[in-house]
Amino acid sequence: MILGRRGSAAVADFAEPHPAEGELLVDGPALGVCGTDREIVEGEYGRAPPGEERLVLGHESLGRPRGVGGNPIRAGGRGRGDCPPARAAEALAKADRAWLESLITRRVPLERFEEALAKHDDDVKVVLELGS
Numbered sequence: 001m002i003l004g005r006r007g008s009a010a011v012a013d014f015a016e017p018h019p020a021e022g023e024l025l026v027d028g029p030a031l032g033v034c035g036t037d038r039e040i041v042e043g044e045y046g047r048a049p050p051g052e053e054r055l056v057l058g059h060e061s062l063g064r065p066r067g068v069g070g071n072p073i074r075a076g077g078r079g080r081g082d083c084p085p086a087r088a089a090e091a092l093a094k095a096d097r098a099w100l101e102s103l104i105t106r107r108v109p110l111e112r113f114e115e116a117l118a119k120h121d122d123d124v125k126v127v128l129e130l131g132s
């Protein structure tokens with residue numbers, strides 16, 4: 001997405017990232033699409049990171065940790081913390097899965113991402129499936 005340029009949303013390939021020490025590498029099988037994403041796509045909101053022209057959509061990402069600083073994560077080695085994301089992850093892990101699934105009103109494959117960005121009146125949560 002080139003910010004401020006309506007209709008510039010596109011699917012693009014990026015080089016495999018190489019996380020530095022302390023950075024987390026995450027596989028992203030899906031992401032939620034919300035009103036903020038729609039505002040960004042319409043050119044009404046958002047800014048690219050410093051030094052970048054494009055903004056990658058996906059602030060509601062579902063992630064599967066793959067490694068930290070180039071080292072794979074060991075099974076059972078899930079990190080715990082007392083930060084807000086850790087508390088949110090813990091609460092979601094305890095939540096009623098069927099109820100959570102009922103909030104997803106549409107699942108859209110990546111090749112049809114423009115459909116996910118179009119708001120439907122009965123949308124609660126739209127999920128864009130990335131297939132990784």
Ligand SMILES: [Zn+2]
Pocket residue numbers: 033034035036037059060
């Ligand atoms: Zn959002």
